[in-house]
Amino acid sequence: MNLLIHHFWELTITGLTIGAIYALVALGYTLVYGVLRLINFAHSEVFMYGSFAAVWVLMALNAAGATGLGLVGFLLLGGIAAMAASALVAFILELVAYRPLRKRNSPPLIALISAIGASFVLSEAMGLRDKPFAWLGLDAKLADYVGRPRENTPLPALLHSQKLFNFFGYNVTNVDVIILVSAIIMMVVLDQFVRRSRLGRGIRAVAMDAESAALMGVNHNRVIRLTFVIGGIMAGGAAMLYLLKIGVTRYNAGFILGIKAFTAAVLGGIGNLRGALLGGFVLGVAENYGSALVGSQWKDVVAFVLLIVILLFRPTGLLGESLGKARA
Amino acid sequence: MRSLIKLGVPVVAAALALTACGGTKDNSSSSGSGGKQCDLKIGYFGALTGDAANLGVNIKNGVELAVNQYNAKHSDCKVTLETFDSQGDPSVAPALAQKAVSDKKLVGIVGPAFSGESKAADPIFEQAGLNIISASATNPSLSEQGWKVFHRVLGNDATQGPAAAKYIKDVLKAQKPFVIDDSSEYGKGLADIVRKDLGTAVVGNDAIQQKQTDFSGSVTKVTASNADALFFGGYYAEAALLTKQLRQAGWKGTFVAADGVKDDGYIKAGGAATEGAIMTCPCVPPDAAPQFAEAYKKAYNSDPATYSAEAFDAANVFLDGIAAGKTSNADMNAFIASYDKPGVTKQIKFDAKGEPASVSVWAYKVEGGKIVKDQEIK
Numbered sequence: 001m002n003l004l005i006h007h008f009w010e011l012t013i014t015g016l017t018i019g020a021i022y023a024l025v026a027l028g029y030t031l032v033y034g035v036l037r038l039i040n041f042a043h044s045e046v047f048m049y050g051s052f053a054a055v056w057v058l059m060a061l062n063a064a065g066a067t068g069l070g071l072v073g074f075l076l077l078g079g080i081a082a083m084a085a086s087a088l089v090a091f092i093l094e095l096v097a098y099r100p101l102r103k104r105n106s107p108p109l110i111a112l113i114s115a116i117g118a119s120f121v122l123s124e125a126m127g128l129r130d131k132p133f134a135w136l137g138l139d140a141k142l143a144d145y146v147g148r149p150r151e152n153t154p155l156p157a158l159l160h161s162q163k164l165f166n167f168f169g170y171n172v173t174n175v176d177v178i179i180l181v182s183a184i185i186m187m188v189v190l191d192q193f194v195r196r197s198r199l200g201r202g203i204r205a206v207a208m209d210a211e212s213a214a215l216m217g218v219n220h221n222r223v224i225r226l227t228f229v230i231g232g233i234m235a236g237g238a239a240m241l242y243l244l245k246i247g248v249t250r251y252n253a254g255f256i257l258g259i260k261a262f263t264a265a266v267l268g269g270i271g272n273l274r275g276a277l278l279g280g281f282v283l284g285v286a287e288n289y290g291s292a293l294v295g296s297q298w299k300d301v302v303a304f305v306l307l308i309v310i311l312l313f314r315p316t317g318l319l320g321e322s323l324g325k326a327r328a
Numbered sequence: 329m330r331s332l333i334k335l336g337v338p339v340v341a342a343a344l345a346l347t348a349c350g351g352t353k354d355n356s357s358s359s360g361s362g363g364k365q366c367d368l369k370i371g372y373f374g375a376l377t378g379d380a381a382n383l384g385v386n387i388k389n390g391v392e393l394a395v396n397q398y399n400a401k402h403s404d405c406k407v408t409l410e411t412f413d414s415q416g417d418p419s420v421a422p423a424l425a426q427k428a429v430s431d432k433k434l435v436g437i438v439g440p441a442f443s444g445e446s447k448a449a450d451p452i453f454e455q456a457g458l459n460i461i462s463a464s465a466t467n468p469s470l471s472e473q474g475w476k477v478f479h480r481v482l483g484n485d486a487t488q489g490p491a492a493a494k495y496i497k498d499v500l501k502a503q504k505p506f507v508i509d510d511s512s513e514y515g516k517g518l519a520d521i522v523r524k525d526l527g528t529a530v531v532g533n534d535a536i537q538q539k540q541t542d543f544s545g546s547v548t549k550v551t552a553s554n555a556d557a558l559f560f561g562g563y564y565a566e567a568a569l570l571t572k573q574l575r576q577a578g579w580k581g582t583f584v585a586a587d588g589v590k591d592d593g594y595i596k597a598g599g600a601a602t603e604g605a606i607m608t609c610p611c612v613p614p615d616a617a618p619q620f621a622e623a624y625k626k627a628y629n630s631d632p633a634t635y636s637a638e639a640f641d642a643a644n645v646f647l648d649g650i651a652a653g654k655t656s657n658a659d660m661n662a663f664i665a666s667y668d669k670p671g672v673t674k675q676i677k678f679d680a681k682g683e684p685a686s687v688s689v690w691a692y693k694v695e696g697g698k699i700v701k702d703q704e705i706k
Contacts, residue, residue: 148382248568256539300537
């Protein structure tokens with residue numbers, strides 16, 4: 001209790017940084033749920049592939065040891081690589097795992113099983129990535145990329161954490177600031193895109209009533225594809241920020257994070273963009289308070305008890321409103 | 329989704345247990361034929377994949393080297409190595425153990441590698457009478473269960489824990505140690521011993537979970553306590569991230585961990601943050617057994633790592649037993665009990681509980697991106 005009071009701001013800020021990452025991933029769940037009424041359980045793998053893309057690109061560019069502007073450039077490049085890879089994986093996922101089912105009007109449960117299956121396939125493919133290279137005899141040459149495939153793979157360029165300013169006794173670091181600022185920029189851009197752009201209007205129209213939207217000339221399939229790609233870009237951004245904070249990734253890195261992000265989406269009101277953001281931040285902070293109060297091994301328990309309590313009083317989540325009903 | 333596997337495994341294990349019940353009983357009596365059997369196997373049981381896979385691979389290599397050397401000498405009567413990849417997961421272990429005990433050609437198991445999986449699997453080995461020698465499981469309670477088949481070739485955490493505490497007190501002269509464990513059988517057991525030994529000097533405690541990646545809460549607690557040393561009971565995957573996040577938050581104390589962290593994977597994932605970290609280990613440094621180190625390097629193109637040499641010794645106990653014709657479980661058990669020969673790590677001899685007769689604990693440290701020996705903790 002003492003710890004929570006004396007280090008309230010430190011716990012809040014570090015909680016907000018991990019919460020920002022949850023929120024970015026949660027956007028992917030909530031967007032897809034909004035237009036398809038489907039929980040895309042493979043979204044956690046979309047995130048994981050993005051993190052590997054960033055690591056590999058920085059490895060290939062020999063980014064280790066870069067400083068100053070060079071480092072900034074490398075990190076931006078890593079972020080772009082992560083977003084591109086995640087968007088690509090999300091795009092392929094929609095094409096392979098969902099569209100064929102949708103064409104045949106399968107019930108939603110089938111799509112859910114397809115999502116779980118896709119999640120396994122993607123994560124195991126990453127966990128077994130050394131095998132195909134071993135068959136080709138390239139595994140020794142590419143050991144940095146594919147060696148020890150089930151273990152932590154570190155991000156080569158290390159951003160040294162530096163104290164920037166003192167905030168109520170907590171020394172806010174450059175890593176905290178970068179994560180929070182870039183996450184908020186991405187969220188604002190997405191929010192404005194969905195609210196103001198033509199494509200965003202399409203997304204909202206499909207979310208509100210897919211059939212009427214189709215009658216009004218909205219291309220249903222294109223909107224769905226776009227939704228997956230946007231979710232992927234957000235997950236890619238989250239992956240880069242995750243690497244800055246945690247420093248390593250591995251084949252199952254998406255699993256727990258995916259569950260947390262999904263929780264954040266439900267907490268805020270699934271299908272609601274601003275809800276996902278709020279849910280992510282609340283969850284991240286609650287976890288930190290929980291671990292300060294009762295021990296770090298209980299932080300998930302605290303977070304999920306909070307989820308249940310909130311859902312008891314607000315069954316549709318904190319903000320509750322769906323994507324389709326969001327005011328323009 | 330992974331939890332589906334975890335749910336499924338006990339079910340499968342239960343099913344296997346039911347079907348295997350009839351088949352395993354005659355294992356102990358099927359021997360004593362006197363003639364030499366030439367299709368015998370010894371097993372390796374432990375992680376080959378999963379989060380702490382590398383600790384297991386080092387052990388498997390040690391066993392494999394022993395088997396290969398044996399086969400080179402006994403080319404007319406070879407022994408094969410069968411591996412059981414438990415992923416280090418206690419929920420996977422029982423089903424694998426059932427599979428192992430149903431194989432009549434198997435005369436002994438080197439493993440299980442970790443303490444958690446040992447607790448889950450050893451009762452099955454005990455019931456079937458299949459002898460096991462662990463080269464790495466260090467939880468003290470394993471030898472207190474009355475299991476006749478259980479042996480290990482290294483000191484347990486009742487030796488390692490006090491040694492780690494002693495190192496923190498006497499060598500580091502830490503005034504404010506902090507203790508964190510990973511809530512695992514091994515990590516918590518070890519950390520509790522260290523907590524007890526450090527007593528009132530401990531400024532704070534925390535526990536994390538395996539597979540956790542964000543340690544903000546623990547980092548705040550450690551930095552808030554102004555700890556000058558941290559003991560972590562757990563494995564290298566979490567240790568690397570914890571060290572990294574502590575250093576990022578500007579913590580300057582000494583990171584101390586035990587044998588579960590003594591692996592290159594710790595340095596690979598933790599990077600420069602791991603420099604200066606201390607690990608204790610009831611294992612001897614490779615320079616104590618130069619011939620073994622040389623043979624290992626030739627075979628695997630890398631230096632022997634944690635517990636490779638111990639695994640080599642454990643495998644040789646079984647291989648000597650096979651060479652002496654002790655192929656039944658009962659004969660092998662008596663053979664192990666009377667075993668007293670020099671191994672590459674120490675004189676190999678077991679007491680009545682299956683513990684090694686002599687143990688030593690060493691401290692290692694990370695220096696220049698490598699794990700090097702520091703000193704023996706006496």
